[in-house]
Amino acid sequence: MSEPLRIQPNLEFVQELQAIGGQDLKKCYQCATCSVVCPLSPMDRSFPRKEMVWAQWGLKDRLVNDIDMWLCHKCGQCSEQCPRGAKPGELMSALRNMAYRNLMGPKFIGEWMSSIKHLPKLIAIPAIIYLLVWFVTGSLQGTPFPLEHGKIEFGLIFPGDYTIDPVFVLVFFFAVYTFIRGIGKLYQGFDTQPKTFVLGYHPPENIWVSLYQVLKEEVVTHKKWKDCGEEEPEDTKFKGHLVLFYSFIALAVVTGIVAFTHWGGKVLPFLHMPYPMALWNPVKILANIGAIGLFVGLIYLTKRRVAPSEKDESSYYDWYLIVLIWVVAVTGMLSQIFRIAEVAGLAYSVYYLHLVSVFMLIAYTPWSKLGHLVYRIAALTYARRHGRLSTEIETDKNKVYVI
């Protein structure tokens, strides 16, 4: 028989979880309805029942290293069916929120990202940087809203090569570096938890194959999420997320092409592309499709978040991300419109806001809800590799035995 698990009830941790979205977790009386109705929960050590009791006891070690929080897509069926109103789905998202906050340092960012009261500080960082830039370039140009040949040229105030690209590349790599360390820490945590031995399941031979399968079978299709619920609100959420997801990819591709041609053009002149791009340029078209997709996805998701829901409550993390993307999209679109319309004052101001919001989106990603893009994929990859199977995974079911 195995050694008894040493447990340490942790009142502070319970209270922390309650504060971050799991207010009702203490109501759970362990009937396991949640695990039964969950369409994704594995057969063995199913979630979210066990997370509920761990949370009630404040078993921090178990919870922060729990891989299952990433297997949950929060369809909310558990919360809806819960006879005590304990809202297990909210706990699962609270756990994820806690991961965004605590998994990686610097600690202050995690803390600032967790509450609206710290928001001004987060805004202030890029706002001050670009205000300074604006002040300097504006002084050099003699006006805060300069024109070149009668046209608005954002580069006059915010020269890309000196003030945008270096800063954004820096914060981008800062985010990437943080994510890589984050994944390492995540995996270390998973390693400490008991494993499932599954007979009749052949795991991918290495982690990269596993990642490939995750991307192909789950991420690209959003298949798991689709399984999660087919009722109206979930469907809206699913569609919204899918559109938003592909829009992001489109815009990432555009950004990549632009950066590549720009900086590549400095070395190999034939790569150079003229700016601003013409509206018929395929890259420009992709960019605009991406932007429209962004709006469509945002509208879907916002509509659902605004509607009161028992199944899925919205936390600060949810609103932070959605509002930020709105700001990025709206300011991006408006700065283009004002530029074409030649309203200099507005165009520069909105473009400034656009830079601030994009900075926030990139730099704070590992501590925001957007972090799930990396952490969830990493966790799913790990899960697939170690046979932590949700009931829906394609296997020869007759031969699967869980030990």
Next chain:
Amino acid sequence: MAEKIGVYFDTQKIGPLLDCEPLAEKVRNKWAKACPVVKIEDNLSGEAGRQLIQADIDSGDIDSVCICGSSPRADWDIFDFGSHVLVERVNLREQCIWPFRNPDGSLPQKAEEADKLLAENALDCINMSISKLQKTNLPQPEDLEIVKRILVLGGGWTGCNAALSLARAGYEVLLVEKEQELGGYAGKLYKTFPKKSPFLRAEDAGIADLLEMIGKQDSITVYTATSLVELAGQPGQYTATLKNGSGQQEIQVGSMVLATGWEPLDTKYLEPLGYGKSKNVITSMQLEEMAKNGEIRCPESGKPPKNVAFILGFSELLDGIAREEEEARQRAEEEKAAAQQEQSDEEPSIEEPFEKTESYRHMYFTNELTCLNTLKQANYIREFLPESVAVILYEHMTATGIQELYYKEAQNDPGIMLSKGEVTAVETAPGGKLVVKAKDTLLGSDISLETDLVVVPTGLVPTTALDPVIQLAYRQGPAFPDLALFDGFADSNYICFPYETRRTGIYAAGSVRQPMSLAKSAADAQGAALKAIQCLESADRGVAVHPRSGDLSYPLFNFVRCTQCKRCTEECPFGALDDDEKGTPKPNTARCRRCGTCMGACPERVIAFDNYSVGQIGSMITQIKVPDDMAAEGPRILILACENDAYPALDMAAQRGWKWSPYVRIIPVRCLGSVNTIWIADAMGKGNDGCLLLGCKYGDDYQCHFIKGSELCDRRMKNIGETLDRLGVELERVRQEEVAIDDYDKIPGIIDGFVDEIMKLGPNPFKGF
């Protein structure tokens, strides 16, 4: 004694299968002298029918009434002609006509087909009833001088509530408490779990208010530091001897509410739970005391505990001691049975020695209270030490009824951690800490938990398990009999009749009866107080209390023929009989519940009631006309049916359309305990082929309304078996069956099964002699 009987046929009740005219003719012929009035009426159940009978009574033509119609359980209020007129109801409808079927099981299609067998059955029933009336006297109530003062023993929460209820109802109360002050354990509580809406917070027990109200009642006399030394006499006329210090005094009381409550279970049962290993393992009572004193600290270090574990899942730990005690109990039972076997022929031992019944089981009986108390004390930890955590490991979290709200509320506290779990060990660890290990938890694996303080539950042991308490000067002993059945709780198997004990006039309430909360105890106190009043008033009117409430009759002894065999004294389930040195029984009418067990027990048949006697039933049996040829005219089988459960069950079976053999004749008895073996011998001697006794369930989970009646009957039938055997009558001809009131669907099976067996046995060898 009925001398002029009016016989009335109600054609509406007994038609159309039965023709009344020939029956009436036979009654006129046979009972010409005894029954001056024989009438056939269309419908008696109404004012017109009643007046018709009343007119015959008023004119002096008749002095008693025999109504042939429905069951006596119907229309009993209509046929009440005052206490001076005897009324006998011949249950033709429910127990003769409705259940009638042909011997082969088929139903009669026309009236003529049924005629002969049914008419014979009906005639037997009528004859039995007339004969019964002739042997019945009008009961005269005994006139007792009674004291309308009620003793409340125990001045805790329950006792004080009972005293207050009694005083408010206008009775004089004697409130006796053995401690220096009133209040009992309720007075030692910091708080109690919720008693009022919204049932979320523990609240003050309210003992101070209660004591203040007691103080305002002039009719309550409080005796503290006083104990009851002896209670002699009978309801209405008790003499209570009270001892205070060295002084003793005698006070007359009429009845008593027993509210002596509980004592904490011996701590030896807590040792397997870690009690005694460390000072930091405390009982819930110790924690209560700390809370009452305003500070919760680890006894060893004097520091506030960060982490407190409450142990409710203790079965595994208690297993060893439980097994030992169960084995010892089994051995004791076997020894007792063996001793009884040896002793059965010797003189009966009337007084049972008192045995303590404290055991590990009390830990479990207390479970509901323990659970609620633990939730409450976990809240104490949170109240006194908001940074600390209370862990509860339970086996069966029992928060019944509205207390579910309190449970939920405790569960919602982030600092109260709950899990089902069996604690497997409580160990000491360095630094005065303790380690609790548990299995089968909700946390998915075996756990070990380091804690600063472990709280183990306090088991409640009723005071009656430790001491006779009521100190009766009764021949059967000072304590309640057979309390081992209830592990010492002053309870009884009186289904639906709480507060009853086997000592008339003494009504138990509160935790002496069952472990219960303050709210339940208060309600219990009111109930028991009302029972005590009811008993007093009944004794005043010379009538019986439950379950024969209002019965005026009582057993009369013909001492001339008494052989002092003491059987009646021994067997009375209520200890109503004392005796003198020679063994002559001394009746105490007010203690008596009128079951007739003494009458059934008496081999000399010297005990009788005015309206119920050995001779009366004997004469009814004589009226059963037994045909000589069983093959041609069928057997005759006597059914003696207990009128508490079996008799109504027979009625109900018939009302629901069940049929049974037409060869049975039913006589109701007060209780199978009142069945005298001479009746069986009589029935067999008269050629009846079998005798079936229908009574209540007996044994540990008895349902007998007189507790011992059906069990005693069973024992007597075993004895009569030997006699029958000597006479050459097969033992199988007499059988006792257990019937509950809701067993009506089993009635036809029981009766027909028995009749079939009798048919196989063939005719009674005595037939025709």
